[in-house]
Amino acid sequence: MAGRGFAGLTPGMKAFLAVDAVLVVLLVLLFVVVQRGGDDGDAGAAATPTPSGTAAPAPEATPAEAVAFALPSGNIACDMSAGGVECRIASFTYAAPEVAGCEGATGNVVRLDAQGFAFVCVEGDPPATAGADVPVLEYGSQETAGEYTCRSGTDGVTCSGAGGVGFRLARADWTELP
Structure with a gap:
């Protein structure tokens, strides 16, 4: 078969080689996308707590990545x-806001997404304090996912999205931003 090129191959073998070549190209492209994290932008880095409690730079979350954290108090x-941010508070002292049509508990869960900020109706048990498996976002540090950024502070968590729309949530009170 040496020296004959593709001329000596059957139509079925030619089709097999063509499909094989396409699959190899797709595999190489997939590898490149995965290695780059699927993100062409370089919007900056978020801080990720390290075991020593200091913040170390980490890559910004891509749209497929979720970022979970708890404040040091848990x-x-x-x-x-x-797609947005959802925060849960286990214990609070503010008056729980009303959520239209909610027959469950309110005040424990807030959400910020493309529709804006809102408290969420909780059917069933309210959230408990964060477990030891949830990464801690040290006071003064922040996390970013997409256009949303949350900052941890001794006065609670402050999360905002496009145009500064967001919230601050703490044991004693909550505030809608801006």
């Missing part, structure tokens, strides 16, 4: 993604 825990 009373407030949040989940972030490019």
Whole structure:
């Protein structure tokens, strides 16, 4: 078969080689996308707590990544993604806001997404303090996912999205931003 090129191959073998070549190209492209994290931008880095308690730079979350953290007290825990932020507070002293049509508990869960800020109706048990498996976001540090950023402080967590819309949540009170 040496020297004959593709001329001596059957149509079925030619089709097999063509499909094989396409699959190899797709595999190489997938590898490149995974290695780059699927993100062409370099919007900066978020801080990730290290075991020593100091913040170390970490890559910004991509749309497929979720970021979870708890404040050092464990009373407030949040989940972030490019689609929004949801924070849970186990214990609070403010008056629970009303949520239209809610027959469950209110005041423990807040959400920020493309529709804005809102308290969420909790059917069932309210959230407990964050477990030891949830990464701690040290006071003064922040996390970012998509256009959402949350900052940990001794006065609670402050999360905002596009245009500064967001919230501050603490044991004693909450504030809608801006």
